[in-house]
Amino acid sequence: MAADVGTDLPCDRLSDLPDAILVSILSLLRLDEAARCTVLAPRWRRLFSSTLLLDFNANMPGRVDVIGTVNSILAAHPTAPVRSFRAGWRYIPPEKDLSSGGWLQELARRGVEELSLDFGFHDWHHRIPVSLFDCSSLKRLRASACTFPDVPTAAAAPPLARLTEIELNDVVVSDASVNWSA
Structure with missing residues (x-):
């Protein structure tokens, strides 16, 4: 049972969302918080410039x-x-x-x-x-x-x-x- 811990990692459901929804989410954040999201992936850097x-x-x-x-x-x-x-x-x-x-x-x-x-x-x-x-x-x-x-x-x-x-x-x-x- 102990070996099963951590084997079922949660899915990254945010990455499945369309760009328009992610831009909307970024737009609700303070600028410094939204800017921090740009380190997640190149897609987030591109989305940040669309907020x-x-x-x-x-x-x-x-x-x-x-x-x-x-x-x-x-x-x-x-x-x-x-x-x-x-x-x-x-x-x-x-x-x-x-x-x-x-x-x-x-x-x-x-x-x-x-x-x-x-x-x-x-x-x-x-x-x-x-x-x-x-x-x-x-x-x-x-x-x-x-x-x-x-x-x-x-x-x-x-x-x-x-x-x-x-x-x-x-x-x-x-x-x-x-x-x-x-």
């Missing part, structure tokens, strides 16, 4: 350079669509260049539908660039501890027309933006 979710967890001091990481991943996959982008910068002071304006333009080009920007709760507020309004495919927006950009006065069409959900926490919004469509 539609970019989740940068930069909420702990001493974490990797999130700005450089975001820039390098976007540059490494220039044509990959991005369904969801989440990033948190809890320990980056407001004078630090987050390059988020360029990211928003890039995400708009890639058809981002969900955007979450968490700047932590401090005495200062990071300013979200006006390029946020270029994200015409955006359906869900979550923003924390920031200053919302003013709606461009020359906007012919309603900005963020596809937006169905918005969550703002500790966000400064001008009266002009609140009353823009009134």
Whole structure:
């Protein structure tokens, strides 16, 4: 009986799943967790580059350079669509260049539908660039501890027309933006 222990190894059922399901699974993981899966096999490396979710967890001091990481991943996959982008910068002071304006333009080009920007709760507020309004495919927006950009006065069409959900926490919004469509 003791000799039988370990002879019936479990099957690798994940490898039998279609690529679309594995990409969906990877998209639900934090970016660092999904990246670790690339060591499993060449197939996983290829699937990682197809994920539609970019989740940068930069909420702990001493974490990797999130700005450089975001820039390098976007540059490494220039044509990959991005369904969801989440990033948190809890320990980056407001004078630090987050390059988020360029990211928003890039995400708009890639058809981002969900955007979450968490700047932590401090005495200062990071300013979200006006390029946020270029994200015409955006359906869900979550923003924390920031200053919302003013709606461009020359906007012919309603900005963020596809937006169905918005969550703002500790966000400064001008009266002009609140009353823009009134």
